[in-house]
Amino acid sequence: MKALYVSLIIVIVDQITKLLVKGFAISFLGLNFEGMYLGQMIPVWGDFFRLTFVENPGMAFGYDPGESFKLIISIFSLIASIGLVIYLYVIRDKSLSLRIAIACILGGAVGNLIDRTFYGVFFDYAPLFYGKVVDFFDFDFFNFTLFGRSYDRWPVFNIADAAVTIGVLILILFYKKHNEIEEVSENKVEVSGISGINISEKVSELSSDNPQIIKKDQINEQTDIRKEISD
Structure with a gap:
């Protein structure tokens, strides 16, 4: 179960970066960090890469299924995360590549689940399970259309999103290599x-x-x- 350390590191880094972007205040510790204001853009590498603070109320690519589905999404993410933990235990003796892939997906799922579950309560803007996911990585990209929306840049994402993507890519490479060996x-x-x-x-x-x-x-x-x- 050492792969869980990978998930834990992803969750910690993800939450630290999100709190640095959004800002936070812990009164009993005397901590108050302003962070960025919503919609603020900070160029990192010209217009190609910048930090842009947005809050995603729904699913990937900023798709908003509506208030009635937010609770369903949060509960589904919770169940999926528990399932991934169980699966990691089942494959504890399997290939390292497979375990790392699942650990990355688990870490990303939990990272965004924390936002959806607790951020609304922690930042006092929504009840439990109705929070918004903090995104900030903003890359230039070619124009494309998805879910009826047109994009001239890649949708803003975070560490958790990147971890899920990396995990899926490792899975694809793992099964491709596995099939070649067979x-x-x-x-x-x-x-x-x-x-x-x-x-x-x-x-x-x-x-x-x-x-x-x-x-x-x-x-x-x-x-x-x-x-x-x-x-």
Whole structure:
């Protein structure tokens, strides 16, 4: 279950970066960090990469399914996260690549689940399970349309989103490699099977062409049996 450390690191880094962007205040500790204001943009690498503070009320790509589905999304994310933890335990002895992939997806799911579940209450703007996900990575991208919306930049995302994407990519590469290994193994079995058939055919041909060889072998076998009995 060491892969859970990967998930834990992702959640910690994700939440720290989100709190630095959004800002936070802990009165009993005397902490008050302003962060960025909603909609603020900070260029990092010209217009190609910038930090843009947005809050996602719904699903990926900023898709908002409406208030009635927010609770369903949050509960589904919770159930999925529990399922991933159980699956990590099941595959604890499996390939490291597979475990890392699931751990990345789990870390990303939990990171965004914390936003949806607690941020509304923590920042006092919504009840439990109705919080908004904090996004801030903003990259330039070619124009495209998705869910009826047009984009001229890649939708703003966060560490948790990136972790889920990386986990899925590792899974794809893992299963591709796994299938290639299976194909090679099957080919080896086929080749060995063909070789065995060819050897049997050659022996049969030699036997039919040289019956004396078989006869000599049979005599030797009978002699060995007699020696074993006498001993």
